[in-house]
Amino acid sequence: MKHPTVSAGIARSMIDYAETRGIPRARMFEAVGLVEADLSDQDARVALATYREIIEVAKRGTGDGAFVLNHAIDTELSDMSVVGLIVHSSASMADAMTELNRYARLMVEVDVMEGGERFTVQPDESGVWIVDNRPDPNAFPELSEAAFARFESEFRREFPDRPFARAIEVTHDAPAYAEAYERILRCPVTFGATRNALCIAPEWLTQEFDAYSGYVFGIFADKADALLAELEASDSLIARIEGWALPNLHRGALDAETAARDMGMSRQTLYRRLKDEDATFAGVLDGLRFRMAREYLAARKVSVNETAYLVGFSEASSFVRAFKRWSGQTPSAFRATPERGDVA
Template sequence: MSEPMMAAGFVAAFLDYASEKGAPRGALLTASGLREEDLDDQDNRVPIAAYQAMIGAGIAATQDTALLLRHTLDTKLETISIVGQIVHTSASLAHSIEQLNRYLRLMSENDAVAGQDRFELLAQNGEAWIVDHMPIGGSSEAPPYLALEASFARFISEFRRSFPDLTFELEMEVTYGPPPHVQDYPDLFRVPVRFNSTRNALRIDPVWLSADSAFEPGHQYAFGIFTRHADGLLQELERSDGIRAQIEGQILPDLHKGSLSMDKISRDLGMSRQTLYRRLKEEGVTFAEIHDSLRERMARDYLAARKVSVNETAYLLGFSEASSFVRAFKRWTGMTPSAFREEGAGA
């Protein structure tokens, strides 16, 4: 199992915020094992464990256990993630929660809940609730209250900014006990909080369930742009989950060896040869096709960059003879490697 990942935008935003509050920036990065360049692109993927370690270091440095909560209340989701742009151009609360459930994985891979959406908008006995179904665990770096605090604080803060003259939040129910900074809850959440409850839920003004509570119109065009971008990101994540991507990751370092063993790859992936064969069949591809396709893609990259010769490219791709590489490249592209290389130089 690969480790759960999340969007770098959230980590970068917390790093900036914690640094402004007095936590040494270098120490936060060291604790997380991340580099500044890992956080340059908000859509980049970084380990959730790295984020949790950074939060722990930030709390230790500032001696403020409410640091993540304050950060969430003070920042705008649309500046951190494409999902924030989608939520802010949605047609209504119900529509925004639908989009949130759809694109949660772009923010954090552990937000998914097996068999159901994470967030549910619930009408119950004349009341309106947003229920968070994510199972809450805890660790030394991430106590159980942190994720829920941030979850409900995000809803509250976004509505406070977008609709400052309207009531949104009314009360909270949480499954965890009072956190170390419980004395700050009245000032930060501004609603009653019931601890050690049977569910994690935020009660809101029922007006947000009505048809009259539609958000400001005119965002359909922007909504379409943002969702197309998000759909592309989701497709990239889905491709990276496939057995093809896993095999490519295993064979790329040994591509220059030429002959690769399917038995070895299956062992490296922690599965039997029969299981690997079945997974490949399900994706409609063979081991040989993956090997051949990866060779073609790398050949194009090497030759287009013009940093290695045709003979060197043949070696890097595991061809025993340059003539075999030339024949393979003509099969892939209809061109000789030399012609392709020169054409790239001209472009």
């Protein structure tokens, strides 16, 4: 059952960096409910919510609001993700952007409106803007910080004598550490903008990379394709909603707006993607309640009244009516003959 995730390599890099900034490693792991083994494979997945906790713990522990910006500048993507290896073995920046869009979800899973690309290129009179198309970006502004600081970091390292970012626009309001943005990113930053975008000189789009190797690139791409296939195999939004709802099913009232926010998308995006899967939010919850009710009743370890509570009904009578609608029989009849109820 799916929740948005990040690669374990990126989560581990955050903890490694926090350790260099004075936070005991064991304290970080304990605070976010992880152990070293959870992050031993950089291609494993960590819940996006846990990644966010890592960031918050690191910011509090170091007293550095700009922790995410500093982490991106001081670390290398190729040390934490196969995506970094692919980007660095690409033939040119244009190719690197293509591959970044293709494999971005291996780093951090985010939803993009209409199934489009995470990053698009939009030229204007001031230069070329790399636009981050995450919906509802202000719900997690640190992802915007990480994205743009990472662009600056990688190109600053490869081309130390050439300025990369000309200007940056972000949709979130200026944080308490706003002065750190321009100091770290070395360019003007506009807060409260209408988009999240980074401006570069047009000639960067034709920049070729000296380290290009078609053979090495192919090896990394094959690895990334396999990882992406694994990720997409479990990417049903229905499964993600069920995974989100299950721990709180007994509470009854679960709303789409909260689900969308917790999964990092807008409510409109959630409805649209459910429509693509020929489903509705209410229908997914209804189906989950029916499935869980059948499991509880078939196991015969809880009563009908207890089952009603476990699947979110405050009154047993409402549960009985719903169960008859779902299966054509009462919960008591199903519980007495679970083998027949299972095929109802």
